[in-house]
Amino acid sequence: MQAASATSPPLAACRNLVGLGRASLAAEMADIGAEPFRARQLWHWIYHRGVTDFAAMTSLSKGFRERLMAHYELCRPIVSRTLASVDGTRKWLLRFPDGQEVETVHIPEEERGTLCVSSQVGCTLTCSFCHTGTQRLVRNLTPGEIVGQVMLARDRLGDWSGGLAPQGAPEAAGAPKEGGRLITNVVMMGMGEPLYNFEAVRDALLIVADNEGIGISKRRITLSTSGVVPNIARAGAEIGVMLAISLHAVRDELRNELVPLNRKYPIKELLDACRNYPGLTNAKRITFEYVMLKGVNDSLADAKALVKLLKGIPAKINLIPFNPWPGSRYECSEWEQIEKFSEYVFSAGYSSPVRTPRGRDILAACGQLKSATEKLSARERMALRAMAMTD
Ligand code: SAH
Ligand code: SF4
Numbered sequence: 001m002q003a004a005s006a007t008s009p010p011l012a013a014c015r016n017l018v019g020l021g022r023a024s025l026a027a028e029m030a031d032i033g034a035e036p037f038r039a040r041q042l043w044h045w046i047y048h049r050g051v052t053d054f055a056a057m058t059s060l061s062k063g064f065r066e067r068l069m070a071h072y073e074l075c076r077p078i079v080s081r082t083l084a085s086v087d088g089t090r091k092w093l094l095r096f097p098d099g100q101e102v103e104t105v106h107i108p109e110e111e112r113g114t115l116c117v118s119s120q121v122g123c124t125l126t127c128s129f130c131h132t133g134t135q136r137l138v139r140n141l142t143p144g145e146i147v148g149q150v151m152l153a154r155d156r157l158g159d160w161s162g163g164l165a166p167q168g169a170p171e172a173a174g175a176p177k178e179g180g181r182l183i184t185n186v187v188m189m190g191m192g193e194p195l196y197n198f199e200a201v202r203d204a205l206l207i208v209a210d211n212e213g214i215g216i217s218k219r220r221i222t223l224s225t226s227g228v229v230p231n232i233a234r235a236g237a238e239i240g241v242m243l244a245i246s247l248h249a250v251r252d253e254l255r256n257e258l259v260p261l262n263r264k265y266p267i268k269e270l271l272d273a274c275r276n277y278p279g280l281t282n283a284k285r286i287t288f289e290y291v292m293l294k295g296v297n298d299s300l301a302d303a304k305a306l307v308k309l310l311k312g313i314p315a316k317i318n319l320i321p322f323n324p325w326p327g328s329r330y331e332c333s334e335w336e337q338i339e340k341f342s343e344y345v346f347s348a349g350y351s352s353p354v355r356t357p358r359g360r361d362i363l364a365a366c367g368q369l370k371s372a373t374e375k376l377s378a379r380e381r382m383a384l385r386a387m388a389m390t391d
Contacts, residue, residue, distance in 0.1 A: 047212075077149065081093040091103055115149070129322060140196075147204045218242070220242075221241040223244065224287075226261050280314045292337075317350045
């Protein structure tokens with residue numbers, strides 16, 4: 001095969017504008033001599049309308065559009081595989097230009113549509129029940145690659161304002177209720193530990209939350225962490241989204257084994273950081289995730305200790321049936337045991353209207369599409385519905 005001719009533009013000649021925040025976009029426009037209001041117009045087209053072709057930005061002059069085309073591009077990750085589950089959940093395996101891949105999952109429900117987004121390729125942490133934990137960290141995602149997951153999902157679902165869907169809306173069928181947005185919530189619960197890629201996650205989430213852009217409010221964005229204590233306060237101050245903590249155990253000894261990061265930041269330090277998370281009220285609570293592992297952390301004594309531990313923290317508890325993967329050393333708790341655990345937690349006041357949680361299908365996103373894909377059995381889905389603990 002012949003090498004590219006000398007006149008072909010080099011591959012990285014154009015800079016991707018997706019992922020630039022307001023200040024960076026303004027600076028970029030200043031660099032090409034455009035007036036400041038042009039950056040605001042561009043912001044609208046990129047993040048509110050989801051346009052991927054500068055030619056479609058009809059409020060911009062032809063000359064300016066041509067200048068943009070010469071310097072920039074608006075890239076999305078490439079979908080290398082799509083998996084659709086019977087309940088409407090959709091998983092995309094996304095590929096970036098360097099060949100690395102992550103997963104993004106859309107979970108449609110009656111009242112909401114949740115997008116589960118990845119923050120890293122792999123993870124440095126090695127939680128013993130998590131499949132991603134068996135994959136080494138390959139790299140952090142950039143802000144563009146994180147926001148790009150949300151934008152790609154909007155493309156595929158036809159969920160942009162003004163009905164513009166650059167690639168059509170091939171997967172809108174089976175979406176929730178008419179009239180509502182298909183993506184109403186974003187959870188950083190895909191691959192990776194978001195607080196170990198702090199700046200990129202922050203910059204991306206501020207773009208996602210911008211109400212003149214993608215416009216998903218901070219109350220509808222949840223960042224899940226295994227407990228990177230120093231960055232919890234930073235997340236509160238610099239991002240201000242909802243927080244979820246992967247607790248999974250009530251004693252340090254066990255948590256050290258399940259979530260080895262606990263050796264560095266033990267339960268007490270973690271809960272102190274939670275108590276200090278800004279803006280907590282009964283209406284704005286921290287979600288504590290608790291994976292149900294048979295014979296490991298699912299006794300009634302654990303449930304009691306959990307309630308005691310969380311006393312004084314505005315909290316929700318999300319019980320998650322363990323999602324097994326090939327080679328995993330745990331089993332999911334028996335349904336009866338989950339029920340008992342759940343009833344205790346419920347009687348202690350950790351409940352609100354029962355709804356379908358974004359539990360299992362989100363978790364299935366956690367590194368598993370890259371290997372085996374398991375579907376939820378009807379029984380598991382029912383268990384999830386019955387156990388829903390969040391409002
Ligand atoms: N690294 C972050 C976010 C990604 S994991 C964190 O750990 O919080 C998102 C959630 O899925 C976490 O609560 C994690 O503990 C949970 N999880 C991972 N693997 C799981 C599995 N096989 N079954 C059930 N939950 C799992
Ligand atoms: Fe990483 Fe979260 Fe999986 Fe732990 S649970 S290995 S922190 S992705």
